[in-house]
Amino acid sequence: MGKKIQETNPVSEPIAQLETANGHKSDKKKKKNKNKNQEPEVQGTQKEPILKRKLEETEEQETIKTEKKKKKKYKEEKESGNFQESAKKDKKKKERARNKMKMGKQEEVKPEERVVVSGKDAQEAKYAPLKSFAEAKLSDNVLECCKNFKNPSPIQAHAWPFLLDERDFIGIAKTGSGKTLAFGIPAIMHVLSKRRGKSTKGAKPLCLVLAPTRELADQISDVIHDAGEPCGVRSVCIYGGTSKGPQISSLKAGVDVVIGTPGRLKDLIEMDVLHLMEVSFVVLDEADRMLDMGFRQEVRSILSNTCSARQMIMFSATWPVDVHNLAEEYMEPNPVKVVVGSEDTAANHDVMQIVEVLEDHLRDQRLIALLEKYHKSQQNRVLVFALYQKEAERLDGMLKKSGWNVVSIHGKKLQEQRTKALSLFKKGSCPLMVATDVAARGLDVPDVEVVINYTFPLTTEDYVHRIGRTGRAGKKGVAHTFFTHHNKGLAGELVNVLREAGQIVPPALLKFGTHVKKKESKLYGAHFKEISADAPKAKKITFNSDDED
Structure with missing residues (x-):
């Protein structure tokens, strides 16, 4: 007899070899388990696919039963006349679901519009942000300058409750966000509460606003003048590069708010023309620039002439860490800080x-x-x-x-x-x-x-x-x-x-790389020691009356 030729499948042959290598059951054992009424022996993790398949079949059966019940109920309601009420309920459920989705979309806040408030007692209910100008409870003539705006901007809404309560304040917000009125309106209210209808003739200023450039000082002056004039609040802008005569005349006539650059302010103080001993509301606009080495000594000298019990306000669009540490020298411990957007160096997303x-x-x-x-x-x-x-x-x-x-x-x-x-x-x-x-x-x-x-x-x-x-x-x-x-x-x-x-x-x-060079201190260069978060807070500097001479 010739040898029987066994047919082979080129696909099944590698599988058979793999099964032999993994120690699968022999052909003899497979024949024993071939009985239709007997399930093959399954050990270890091989049981998991079978159990999973059974669970899926059970879930499928349950789903079919549920659908049948719904159809039966729908048919009964339609026949009994309660179909319209059921349809109304379904409609209301769908509307509620849609409203939830809409609310969720409305609550989504863009990164540049996020607001973080920190500082001592900053979460108290009385400091809740304003939702409208009416909530500020200010007179119409004070709010006349805001008539072209529908609601306060985020920095104004968060700043006013603190500033009107005479709290030290740091405000960080992008340029063009309404920072000038954020401190301008409280400055006017500060003057009105101190003056109480008294004449400003020959009066010494109560508020001081420092700015790093002449152009910015002039711009702030325009805003405060327009806002303060209807209320009888007088302001003057002082900067270098122009004649001192008109500025001196304005100061002698009496003024409530002084806006100026550090150089000219210091000159007029040394000339004994500008007297700041009654100033109890101080603003540093673009404070990060004001506190760098270019202005720091002049700022310190000017502040030494103001009232020791002053309210200190700082606004800027950027706020480096070393500037924050310097700022606390002039403020109460743990001052209120409101950040609209990002505290890091971030550009306007518009x-x-x-x-x-x-x-x-x-x-x-x-x-x-x-x-x-x-x-x-x-x-x-x-x-x-x-x-x-x-x-x-x-x-x-x-x-x-x-x-x-x-x-x-x-x-x-x-x-x-x-x-x-x-x-x-x-x-x-x-x-x-x-x-x-x-x-x-x-x-x-x-x-x-x-x-x-x-x-x-x-x-x-x-x-x-x-x-x-x-x-x-x-x-x-x-x-x-x-x-x-x-x-x-x-x-x-x-x-x-x-x-x-x-x-x-x-x-x-x-191609230039993405490495960010470690910031250097403007005071101590690259070898300065960073102050940890749990370090003791800097003490607010106060000056004796003897220093005014």
Whole structure:
């Protein structure tokens, strides 16, 4: 007899080999378990798939039974005439579900609109944020300046209850969020409560507002003047670069609120013209800049002349850690702090940020191309930032030679020239302006559509302030920035700012790396010791009356 040839399947053969390797049952054992009424032996984890399958079958049967019951009930209700009532109930359930979904969407808060309140007794009910101007319970003439706004902005809604209760306060919010009125209205109320109808003739000021630049001081002065005039509150703006005569005359005539820059204020104090011993309400606007080494000594000197029992208020859009530690020197322990958005360096989310990495020598050509793109009609407002005074002057001349109608402001110009240039830009008579960082902080020019950073600033905080000149009051804006290899040390911080705002990070920027350099103390350089969170709080500095001389 010839040998029987066994047929093989090329797919089943590897499986059979795998089963033999894993020690599966032999063919003999499989024959024994072939009985239809007998289940094959299953051991260990092999039972799990069978149990799972049985559970699924049980659940499926239960679902079928439930559906049958529903159909039966539906049929009975329809026949008995109760069908309409049942349908109404179902409709109401669906409406409630939809309302819950809507409420959930309404409760979703954008990251830039989140508010964090901290500090001593900050969660008490009396400090609940205001939902309307009526809740502030202020007179109509005080709120006259707010008539064009529907409700208080988030920083105003949270700040007013604390400030009207005479609490020390730190407010951190993006540019264009209504910070000036957030401290301006309480300042006016402070004056009204202290004066109580008394004449201001020859009176010494009760409120002091410090600002880092002349332009910002002038802007704050306009807001407080407009808000205070209907109430009889008198204010004066004091800054350098202009004649002292009119300022001295205003002070001698009597004034309630003084707004000014540190340099000129210190001059008038030393001349024995400005007396601050009755000042019990002090505001530092753009406080992070006011407390850096450029102004710290002057601020300390000015505050030493104010009332020791003063209320201290600080507002800013950025708040570095070292500045916070310095701020507590001037405030009560654990002051109230309200953060709208992020305490970290974060840009306005209403601004589209475009960062372009390029060589230095290509910037002029690229600037002209961008102006032809963004400022073709020469009617919309475009603000170009340079880092240095000479650079701003050169750009001003270069653009004029290229046929552009342009003005410029920087520290080297006379105050009269700066004021005129800013006025032309605000009115739209000359809607293209070149500026240094004197225009970066707090400057409120309506409808600036585009900011171009010809030179990247020295810090990312200044970058955030610069691009905050556009996208104000809920409007959208564009910030186009040139980034060169000279700025590579700030690449990591800029990447973080872009990512936080959901902006595109160009691959060329990532090539510089994403490392963030450790912040240096402005006092002690790179070797300063960071203060831990559980460290004892700094004591508020008070000054004796003898120091006023």
